[in-house]
Amino acid sequence: MESAPFDTDLLEKLTETSGVPGYEDRVRELAVEELEESVDRVRTDAMGNVVGTLEGDSEYSVAVAAHMDEIGFMVRNVRGEDEGFGFVELDALGGWDARVLKAQRVTIHTEEGDIPGVIGSPPPHTLDEEEREKKAEVEDVDVDVGLPYEEATDRISPGDLVTMEQTTERVGETITGKALDDRVCLFAMLEAARQLTEPDVTIHFCATVQEEVGLRGANALGVDVDPDLAIALDVTVANDLPEFDDGEYVTELGEGTAIKLKDSSVITNPKVHRRMQAVADEREIDFQLEILPAGGTDTAGFQNTAGAKPVGAISIPTRYLHTVTETAHVDDIAATIDLLHAFLESEDGHHEYTL
Secondary structure: OOOOOHHHHHHHHHHHOOEOOOOOOHHHHHHHHHHHOOOOOEEEEOOEEEEEEOOOOOOEEEEEEEOOOOEEEEEEEEOOOOEEEEEEEEEOOOOOOOOHHOOEEEEEEEOOOOEEEEOOOOOHHHHHHHHHHOOOOOOEEEEEEEEEEEHHHHHOOOOOOEOOOOOHHHHHHHHOOOOOOHOOOOOOOHHHHHHOOOOOOOOEEEEEEEHHHOOHHHHHHHHOOOOOOOEEEEEEEEEEOOOOOOHOOOOOOOOOEEEEOOOOOOOOOOHHHHHHHHHHHHHHOOOOEEOOOOOHHHHHHHHHHHOOEEEEEEEEEOOOOOOEEEEEHHHHHHHHHHHHHHHHHHHOOOOOOOO
16 A cells, blocks of 8 residues: 555644633644744734744745644533443534444543543344334434442543544545544645745644634634635535435546635635636646535635635545544645645745635
């Protein structure tokens, strides 16, 4: 098997590190550490966004954004009986399909340290017909921590954070794991920052927070950074699976990076996405066009808060979004890094994006 054309160790570290919306501390430390090696200065704000600035030769500035947060949970209650075991009830942080939660391992992050747990699933032959047909809801999920109720309540409190426990693995030509949304794009941004040395324009590399609960970090950052051009990086749907028709694919794994035309939150600037296509053609970078019928990204956060700004977006096609087996093709990841680097390297502040 050929090795991936990039640093998989860093990607694994980013995806396996916890960081739910509003509590991105651990992955933020990694982002700061990596950016400090590539840019002129790094700062954080009151929400936890990270901005690494690489100074250019002009006042024109570009913001590049990838969000750090992953979908997860917050503990809302620990229930049980005095002589029995304790079970943890959850409140969702981000969009979960409760069907995928059964029989999964989780980690509960407490002030005293991490506690492992499992979301169990009763044996099917013990369920009656009504129980088998019941719709799965996050509110009905219980985490079994294997502790007596009294000890569980001593160690676990409402407000503690919960993330899925999953490693990141190479599977054939793909990489699979949790939190590729959006750590794989954070990784692509960090790699592009590493490759850029003397840009013509100032570039703000932004690792944003709370995207999964409403683009909140980007909305705030769009005001603070106030760029002349904003480019967001996020994963996008790849339904290139046997049960879907071609028209439902959105993107396909292995066909290149995706240049976004629209999603439900934004219509990208035509002049921006056309220049992206021109750069990709010139550098012989494989790409596909993305028309995403549902779902929003940080692209809209910058457009909505900083006035009439030109925006564009580059996406990494990913299967099984918002599960613990999100899957992306190594060549598409590499193409995303190449396109972002080439686009930023060739941005001189004189391209006309006004419509």
